[in-house]
Amino acid sequence: MRKITVAAIVLASTALVAVAQQPKPEDEIKLRRAAYALTGYNFASLGAMAQEKKPYNKDEAIRNAEFVALLSTVPKGFFSEASQKGETKAKPDLWANKADFDKKMERMNAETAKLPQVARTGDFAALKKQVADTGATCKACHDDYRAK
Amino acid sequence: MRKITVAAIVLASTALVAVAQQPKPEDEIKLRRAAYALTGYNFASLGAMAQEKKPYNKDEAIRNAEFVALLSTVPKGFFSEASQKGETKAKPDLWANKADFDKKMERMNAETAKLPQVARTGDFAALKKQVADTGATCKACHDDYRAK
Numbered sequence: 001m002r003k004i005t006v007a008a009i010v011l012a013s014t015a016l017v018a019v020a021q022q023p024k025p026e027d028e029i030k031l032r033r034a035a036y037a038l039t040g041y042n043f044a045s046l047g048a049m050a051q052e053k054k055p056y057n058k059d060e061a062i063r064n065a066e067f068v069a070l071l072s073t074v075p076k077g078f079f080s081e082a083s084q085k086g087e088t089k090a091k092p093d094l095w096a097n098k099a100d101f102d103k104k105m106e107r108m109n110a111e112t113a114k115l116p117q118v119a120r121t122g123d124f125a126a127l128k129k130q131v132a133d134t135g136a137t138c139k140a141c142h143d144d145y146r147a148k
Numbered sequence: 149m150r151k152i153t154v155a156a157i158v159l160a161s162t163a164l165v166a167v168a169q170q171p172k173p174e175d176e177i178k179l180r181r182a183a184y185a186l187t188g189y190n191f192a193s194l195g196a197m198a199q200e201k202k203p204y205n206k207d208e209a210i211r212n213a214e215f216v217a218l219l220s221t222v223p224k225g226f227f228s229e230a231s232q233k234g235e236t237k238a239k240p241d242l243w244a245n246k247a248d249f250d251k252k253m254e255r256m257n258a259e260t261a262k263l264p265q266v267a268r269t270g271d272f273a274a275l276k277k278q279v280a281d282t283g284a285t286c287k288a289c290h291d292d293y294r295a296k
Contacts, residue, residue: 034182
């Protein structure tokens, strides 16, 4: 094991060394979509608990909240001008109104950041409220900048 | 804002409420690939630092390490029998040797879990070693169960 260099292992295990430095537009799209998919999955679980469509489980809610808080910080780094074209649901309006988009993203991140602490209290009513407040900030951006 | 129900917001913001409960095979594939993409991106950054191909930055290394530790725990939940078919690089061998795959996954998770604490020490030599040890556990599984 020790004879294998770090370089060999990293290259073998991922083909993303170049991406780690300067992602290509198609990699930006891939990474932001990956982050949204996992954020959506975890937020949907919180939403289902909040709607009492699945049983409330404190530990699961904390884990979901931690994923949402961390992953929702990812996409903002992957919306370069060049990443408008490709397999994306992002509308051109997003880049035409980048300052507004950035502000909406910031508001969303401010709400997602609160989720883990609220989930950890075990206060279900507070969690419901925080899920609703967070969902509203997701929706604000989707309404304007995500294609149906 | 208060008049919008949680249900409406969650449904509007994601279409994944059903997924949160019982993912369909194609959603399992989507979610595991999303987790691998983001794990790979963050691990590649650590790898590039370890190889001195990009400057070592303690805060960035901690953030990368936290992403890898959290995201690398995701895929194991999304390898049902039904998810063999579809847009996946996972070989059929994976399901034929599920116990071995699970063991390799567990070993990988044991190493990724150590990354944040090592990154937080700021000890670059220790980080290099932990990146190599982690990469070897990624490679072990890719060699056997991921198509080229």
